[in-house]
Amino acid sequence: MTKRTPTRWLMLTGEIVQHMNTDHKDALILLARVFAGIESQEAAMTSVDRLGFHVRLNTQGGMRGARIVFLREVSNPAEARKVLMEMVQQARQR
Numbered sequence: 789m790t791k792r793t794p795t796r797w798l799m800l801t802g803e804i805v806q807h808m809n810t811d812h813k814d815a816l817i818l819l820a821r822v823f824a825g826i827e828s829q830e831a832a833m834t835s836v837d838r839l840g841f842h843v844r845l846n847t848q849g850g851m852r853g854a855r856i857v858f859l860r861e862v863s864n865p866a867e868a869r870k871v872l873m874e875m876v877q878q879a880r881q882r
Contacts, residue, residue: 805834822878827847839857858871
């Protein structure tokens with residue numbers, strides 16, 4: 789069993805941010821539109837924590853930041869991944 793420490797969580801959240809920015813840019817644009825109400829041409833996740841994440845958005849009006857709250861609190865990266873996938877599914881249905 790892996791010991792959960794704040795340092796370990798920070799290391800893993802960095803991996804989440806990198807993965808989302810590398811492989812799921814389209815999902816970040818969708819999540820920003822549906823959950824933050826912001827249309828953008830580009831989106832990048834800048835941080836993630838147990839309650840949600842921050843994105844930097846390139847909009848017609850310039851660069852903007854937004855906080856998107858998870859559907860529920862998460863306690864590890866696996867839960868964050870599950871909640872992000874649920875949010876994308878919900879967003880695609882809207």
